[in-house]
Amino acid sequence: MLNKIMGGRIKQEHYKSLVKFLFIFVLFFIITIAAFYTQFKYRQFQLRADAFFHLNRVEEIYQNLKHGTLLTFIATHTFQKTGVGNFLFYPDVFLYPLALLRFIFHPVTAFYLWDGFILFLTFIISYFCMQDYSHDSLRSFLFALIYGLATYHIYLGQCDFVLGEYLAYTFLPLVVLGMYHVVFMNKNKWYILAIGMALITYCHLLTVYIMTIFCGLFAILSLFYTNWLKESGRILAIVKSIGLYILLTGWIFVPFLTDYIGRNIQVPANGFIILYSLKQMINNSLDAQLAVTNHSVGIIAILTALIGWFFVRKNKQEQTTYVIGTV
Secondary structure (H helix, E strand, O other): OOHHHHHHHHHHHHHHHHHHHHHHHHHHHHHHHHHHHHHHHHOOOOOOOOOOHHHHHHHHHHHHOOOOOOOOOOOOOOHHOOOOHHHHHHOOOOHHHHHHHHHEEEEEEHHHHHHHHHHHHHHHHHHHHHHHHHHHHHHHHHHHHHHHHHHHHHHHHHHHHHHHHHHHHHHHHHHHHHHHHHHHHHHHHHHHHHHHHHHHHOOOOHHHHHEEEEEEHHHHHHHHOHHHHHOOOHHHHHHHHHHHHHHHHHHHHHHHHHHHHEEEEEEEOOOOOOOOOHHHHHHHHOOOOOOOOOOOOHHHHHHHHHHHHHOOOOHHHHHHHHHHHHH
């Protein structure tokens, strides 16, 4: 009798969880449609910054697929047919879905369908990551909403068309969650860190470098709160995560070893052309600027940096992320 009652309660809880997720799923879908309604209606956009570069890459992939060539290594249709080899060193995995959409839809429509799917995917991934961490549906929903609609995220995908970084942004929560599991929580979920870093590698290599620094700082600062190095299995979890990451990304890095090193390939000059002072960044964020010449991180991010400590002061785990994120 007791088993039947418990079994019924478990089924009821599963049903409630499923209904809740479907409701949130639909909400994210509606928000995504609302975010892109105007773009779909007028079916046009302004080409800025990295748009020419990435859209030429997509067009090259599309033309190769159209002529029966699955993989693209050099540009023979675009980039003035110069044979530029950016495909060898700049991951293009997530550009293939956009190229495939070109077979069905108008190029602009295809782009916004793809862009909308990436935003929707960002909502879903960030929601599940926060849900896994906090077990709080409302907090997870709000986090996903704020993270997905963040000023910088919109700027990347719809203003400057920095598509590599825009894609990588989708998977950042997986890396943060993976580090939490490896250091603080369930070390048996070490694979989340490896998968998150691998997905970012498929998008944008500079973000891999930045997130590697983040992981290192996270691991070091965490020692001020708990000596996780002495906990059984933590170091092994990191080693296994690194091993899986190498297996998942080996095919990305092999061309660097075979076709880049020692080949005297010409690359752009080092350095950044556009740098903003902290004052400019704060002012632009408070003004909620989205223009190409007005980079910002958004009002919410600024407020979080200023008053966030009050909310994490009693949680040593969250203090680590707060300090790194603010810095």
